[in-house]
Amino acid sequence: MNGKTTTFEWRVDHFDLDQIAESGQAFRWEWRGPENYAIPAGDRFCVAYMPEPDKLAVRCPENWATFWRYYFGLGDAYPEYWAAIDTWARRDGPAAYLSKAAATASGMAILHQPAWETMVSFMISQNNNIPRIKASLAAMCRRFGKQITTPTGEQYYTFPLADTLTDAADLSGLGLGYRDKYISGMAHAVATGILPVRTLEAMDYTRAKAVLKAVPGIGEKVANCILLYGMGHLEAFPVDTWIRRVLDREFSDGFPMERYSGFAGLVQQLIFYYERRK
DNA sequence: GTCCAGGCCCTCA
DNA sequence: TGAGGGCATGGA
Secondary structure, eight states, X not given: OOOOEXXXXXXXXXXXHHHHHTTXXXXXXXXXXXXXXXXXXXXXXXXXXXXXXXXXXXXXXXXXXXXXXXXXXXXXXXXXXXXXXXXXHHHHOTTSHHHHHXXXXXXXXXXXXXXXXXXXXXXXXXXXXXXXXXXXXXXXXXXXXXXXXXXXXXXXXXOOOGGGSOOGGGGTXXXXXXXXXXXXXXXXXXXXXXXXXXXXXXXXXXXXXXXXXXXXXXXXXHHHHHHHHHSOOTTOOOOOHHHHHXXXXXXXXXOOGGGGTTOHHHHHHHHHXXXXXX
């Protein structure tokens, strides 16, 4: 029903699976080797790897090519973004903080993850650390997702639908702590249509952020993560404890946001990756 | 034991 | 509008 499994190959530039995997935007990628991952997203799955530095290979059902191409942002305006970033890096010089971040994270990309999965993932992320976020989401998918075996024998769990997460009592044992009530509340709102995800996805950045921030458990930072990683708003600039430290330390006179108008979220991602790698 | 993690909510001034 | 405490949990 999903068609035959095929391996698609796409030519890529400024694209590195390992860097993306270590950038804290997706929590369910499973490492299989260098530049090689099993990747579930929503109810889908692929194996992605890089046979050459400028080639991305994706093994999935043949009618999912469009989904995964979009997921990896392959149709986005990265040539334009990187041209701007590189221009500023030359102007600033190699010792400038942003120049070093861009050089270190030169294969970074912002994924287009399913909106609902992103909403839950980043609600869990608040005041939490990445290993625990991953563990909670894995446990949640095992308990409430559907186990799928692909025609090639790969097994994965789908991301749970909203109507399976509406009872906070069911969520115990997932390591969610106080966040369980936030999750079940949001799941109830989505499942009953009070919070229509599709409508949210169609809104512009400002309006969508206002709606998201009205959800208990979603503040400025989590809203920006959802907008950036799950709703395609590359202008979103999430400020967490890591980014806060960099802004205070390196940009006490203000961050030059206007340079990166429309794709500041990508620059934020370069900083996050670079800072954590140091 | 204390501190921290891709923060948010509530209270109080 | 902003500062400060509380919040579940587990690893360092």
